[in-house]
Amino acid sequence: GESVGLHLPTLSVQEGDNSIINCAYSNSASDYFIWYKQESGKGPQFIIDIRSNMDKRQGQRVTVLLNKTVKHLSLQIAATQPGDSAVYFCAEKDTGTASKLTFGTGTRLQVTL
Amino acid sequence: NAGVTQTPKFQVLKTGQSMTLQCAQDMNHEYMSWYRQDPGMGLRLIHYSVGAGITDQGEVPNGYNVSRSTTEDFPLRLLSAAPSQTSVYFCASSRANPGVAAFFGQGTRLTVV
Numbered sequence: 106g107e108s109v110g111l112h113l114p115t116l117s118v119q120e121g122d123n124s125i126i127n128c129a130y131s132n133s134a135s136d137y138f139i140w141y142k143q144e145s146g147k148g149p150q151f152i153i154d155i156r157s158n159m160d161k162r163q164g165q166r167v168t169v170l171l172n173k174t175v176k177h178l179s180l181q182i183a184a185t186q187p188g189d190s191a192v193y194f195c196a197e198k199d200t201g202t203a204s205k206l207t208f209g210t211g212t213r214l215q216v217t218l
Numbered sequence: 219n220a221g222v223t224q225t226p227k228f229q230v231l232k233t234g235q236s237m238t239l240q241c242a243q244d245m246n247h248e249y250m251s252w253y254r255q256d257p258g259m260g261l262r263l264i265h266y267s268v269g270a271g272i273t274d275q276g277e278v279p280n281g282y283n284v285s286r287s288t289t290e291d292f293p294l295r296l297l298s299a300a301p302s303q304t305s306v307y308f309c310a311s312s313r314a315n316p317g318v319a320a321f322f323g324q325g326t327r328l329t330v331v
Binding site for chain 1: 222253262308323324
């Protein structure tokens with residue numbers, strides 16, 4: 106989309122396959138994580154969240170995995186569809202900062218037919 | 219239920235001009251924030267507010283002012299526009315409880331020439 110970086114890492118996935126989008130974070134004090142989806146010309150849209158006391162959370166066709174040991178977050182999308190094509194951002198919240206979020210730079214997901 | 223509404227959607231300013239980006243939410247959220255999105259970078263927090271009458275600086279506050287006279291509205295003012303402020307601006311709101319995802323507006327694309 107025109108509002109998102111031109112040099113984002115890109116993941117190309119065939120329709121029907123599973124997608125895995127990764128995110129590394131650096132703040133060991135982060136206690137809450139969110140995945141957002143941003144389609145071209147639109148604002149970020151909430152997909153799924155997870156608290157730091159959990160390792161895994163599942164939604165509809167999406168799963169978020171959290172590995173606090175290596176500070177890694179992943180978003181798995183099952184049976185990827187053309188409508189999943191977008192930029193995906195992870196965001197983290199420091200335990201001491203109320204609702205203030207820090208965002209990653211994003212990954213572009215391209216779904217091929 | 220409109221959610222988070224931003225106006226205008228597009229704006230071109232000349233260097234040195236001032237303007238206000240409007241943001242309104244109808245979800246009675248305590249927490250509101252402004253981000254800018256630039257190519258190759260994640261969303262960066264400009265200013266935020268945890269409730270009416272309370273504002274604070276984010277990561278990149280220089281050149282911007284905010285006020286929060288009501289729960290619903292959180293305008294962002296550019297005092298003297300500079301080309302470096304060319305960006306896409308997003309307003310977001312959420313409940314103030316820790317660990318609550320933010321809802322985003324559709325964005326304002328600002329170009330400063």
